[in-house]
Amino acid sequence: xxxxxxxxxxxxxxIPAAAQQSRHNFETAKQLDIFNSIYKLLDLFYVDTLDAKxxxxxxxxxxxxxxxxxxxxxxxxxxxELKQLTTGKYAGIGAVISYRKDLARCxxxxxxxxxxxxxxxxRRGDVIxxxxxxxxxxxxxxxxxxxSSSVSEALRGQPGTQFEVRVRRPGREKPMTFKLTRRTVExxxxxxxxxxxxxxxxxxxxxxxxxxxxxxxxxxxxLKQQGARRLVLDLRGNPGGLMDQxxxxxxxxxxxxxxxxxxxxxxxxxxxxxxxxxxxxxxxxPLVVLVDFGTxxxxxxxxxxxxxxxxxxxxxxxxxxxxxxxxxxxxxxxGILKLTTSKYYIPSGxxxxxxTFKDGVPQHLPDSLSKAFxxxxxxxxxxxxxxxxxxxxxxxxxxxxxxxxxxxxxLLDYSVDYRxxxxxxxxxxxxxxxxxxxxxxxxxxxxxxxxYDRQSRSVLDLLRHVAAGEGYAEEAKAEFDALEAKxxxxxxxDFTRWEKEIRQLVxxxxxxNYYYQAGQAEYDLREDKDLEEALRxxxxxxxRRALLAPPAAE
Numbered sequence: 001x002x003x004x005x006x007x008x009x010x011x012x013x014x015i016p017a018a019a020q021q022s023r024h025n026f027e028t029a030k031q032l033d034i035f036n037s038i039y040k041l042l043d044l045f046y047v048d049t050l051d052a053k054x055x056x057x058x059x060x061x062x063x064x065x066x067x068x069x070x071x072x073x074x075x076x077x078x079x080x081e082l083k084q085l086t087t088g089k090y091a092g093i094g095a096v097i098s099y100r101k102d103l104a105r106c107x108x109x110x111x112x113x114x115x116x117x118x119x120x121x122x123r124r125g126d127v128i129x130x131x132x133x134x135x136x137x138x139x140x141x142x143x144x145x146x147x148s149s150s151v152s153e154a155l156r157g158q159p160g161t162q163f164e165v166r167v168r169r170p171g172r173e174k175p176m177t178f179k180l181t182r183r184t185v186e187x188x189x190x191x192x193x194x195x196x197x198x199x200x201x202x203x204x205x206x207x208x209x210x211x212x213x214x215x216x217x218x219x220x221x222x223l224k225q226q227g228a229r230r231l232v233l234d235l236r237g238n239p240g241g242l243m244d245q246x247x248x249x250x251x252x253x254x255x256x257x258x259x260x261x262x263x264x265x266x267x268x269x270x271x272x273x274x275x276x277x278x279x280x281x282x283x284x285x286p287l288v289v290l291v292d293f294g295t296x297x298x299x300x301x302x303x304x305x306x307x308x309x310x311x312x313x314x315x316x317x318x319x320x321x322x323x324x325x326x327x328x329x330x331x332x333x334x335g336i337l338k339l340t341t342s343k344y345y346i347p348s349g350x351x352x353x354x355x356t357f358k359d360g361v362p363q364h365l366p367d368s369l370s371k372a373f374x375x376x377x378x379x380x381x382x383x384x385x386x387x388x389x390x391x392x393x394x395x396x397x398x399x400x401x402x403x404x405x406x407x408x409x410x411l412l413d414y415s416v417d418y419r420x421x422x423x424x425x426x427x428x429x430x431x432x433x434x435x436x437x438x439x440x441x442x443x444x445x446x447x448x449x450x451x452y453d454r455q456s457r458s459v460l461d462l463l464r465h466v467a468a469g470e471g472y473a474e475e476a477k478a479e480f481d482a483l484e485a486k487x488x489x490x491x492x493x494d495f496t497r498w499e500k501e502i503r504q505l506v507x508x509x510x511x512x513n514y515y516y517q518a519g520q521a522e523y524d525l526r527e528d529k530d531l532e533e534a535l536r537x538x539x540x541x542x543x544r545r546a547l548l549a550p551p552a553a554e
Contacts, residue, residue: 035059068340070326076334092156093117093165094185099148102409103127104138106151108167109412113516115185120178124513125416126167129175131155133164159183170413171420186211192521193219198539201228202531204521205249208241208298213248217281220252230286230538232531233302236316240297243325243344244274250305251276253312255283258347260305263325265342286544287312288534291389296320300352301344304387308347310377310548314389315534321362321385323353348373354385362386378550390547391537393530401494402501404452411509414444419513428511428523433503441506442495 043050057075064071094115097106108126111117128136131154139147155165159182166177189212192204201223203216220231240246247260254260254276262273289303289312300319306312325342345351350373354362365384373381382388405411425431433441464480467473495502504527512520525531537544 068324070322070324071337071339073331074336074338090156091159091182091184093120093122093180093182095122095155097128097148097152097155099139099144100127100409101144104140105129105136106148110512111516112185112187113518116180116183118516120165120180122165122167122178122180123169123416123419125412125419126169126176128165128167130166131163157182169420170416189215190219192518193223194522195223195226195228196232196525196535198535199227199229200535200538201226201231202234202525203231204234205238205299207238208243208245208249210242210245212241212245213252216249217252220281224282224285232288232290232534232538233312234290234531235295235299235303236290236292236530237294238296238299239294240299240301240322243298243301246298246301246305247274247276248278249302251278252281253283253285253287253306254309255280258309261301261344261346263342263344265325267341271342283311286538286541288538288544289314290530290534291316291319291387292530293317293320293386295387296322300387301346304346304348304350304352307381307387307390308375310375310379313391313537313544313547314387315391315537316389316393316530317395318364318388318392319352319386321352321354321364323351348375348381350381350383352383352386375550377548379548380551391533393533395529398501399494399498401452401498402505405450405502406505408450410445410448410450411506413448414441415506415509415513418510425510425514428515428519429526431507431511431523433507433510438499438503438506 039052039056043052057073060073064073093111095111095117096109098109099105100107106128108117108122108124108128110124111122128151130136131151134154136151136154157163162179162181164177164179166175168175187207187209189205189207189209190203191206192202194202196202201220203219203223205212205216216233220228223231243261250258250260256276256279258276260274260276262271264271287306289306291299291303291314295303295316296319300322303312303314303319307314323343323345324340325344326338327341329337329339331337343351343353350371355365356363362385364386367382367384370382370384373383375381460480460483464473467476467480508520508523511523515522537547
């Protein structure tokens, strides 16, 4: 009788769940039927002929955008983009191209070191005129992304195929033609590895693709052979990638059998725990990991797991907060859906996922609202979004001038002209603009009509508008006018006040033209507050151990 009652109770509990699922299924079918009916009516009776591919695809993209930023639809024509993101490989010339509105054409924005474009002699700023004898034409569409995609697609192809690219190089009258051979381009995970002062090895990692753990292992082994006895792993700006590679990178510094993360989703049977499965490379080398808001996904797994096991001191700023796992599913007609299927949890039990998004930006919970967890040594760590560093470094604030300048065509064009006028420059660590060159750059900006908006002026305009709406516009007019007079652009003052930061911006842009990403990364190390703090910690054993030990009160 007792067993019968137990079975009846279990059945009774299942009825509401079954009914709820039935209602959910009905509602889903109902809404899909409504959408299908609406589109059929539009297709039959709307005054203009509809583009089914464009309209349905836009509806799908809008729907996915409301879910999360990581659930993405890839039509058949764009599945190569997904493959490149996950493998770091594609077949082409190894260069970033970008669209220039003023030219209505695409340019070579950044050739990669050792790749076909760079080896053939293509340079940053070269304007693409024709590919394999076919004129690319100029963009006439409202949306230049389609034009850029067509140029990019024409540059890609089967490895081993040869073709010609005709370009116009700034400063040269006649077009130039280059012969290239496409090959599989594999973007390196390790941008820079070198031994710094005091026998500190430095490794900068820019993503997690198929061979990331192999590349990091190789870099660390080589650094140790060169005398490195301490290590700084730089994950700043690293957007992540393959989860299994994050586990393998952690495995380089932790023993076999340690849990690195677990995934939990709607389907319990698919929940998985990932552990280190190989012998580590080095479990003793003093280690500091650099992070910032650009550190996300697999990079957060690496930083978070090393923090949870008290294996590394984390330095920098709170990370992005992407604790969601995506899988891919094939769709009819060759498309692919990359969708979020679970959340991941690092060894302490916390999830790094931000609690919500606002305008596509993750929002972190304050410590007062987050949950506390413990590291292996008993230190308190918290969830609420991202990894909070053990030592936070506050960066100096910069004016909007720097942002406008960094994104400007004028900066790119000046650095391109500089490259075309100088065959060589000093190594990245030593390169400096002369005073005459900086003055020439300032004049170049004036001659080429560089403009920028001050944020303070925008806020003032908003305040005027609000005051007018509340009836205070006339009463406060004199004060507003006086404040506006003080906010008028004074470019000479701005370019003198921020000369150091502007020089660095120009210098690193020029360095990229000669030494590619590795050279630019090396240039950036010259004045790096995060790295300076990391070096102080990794070289001070007593302080490092104190940071990794639980507080006495705990």
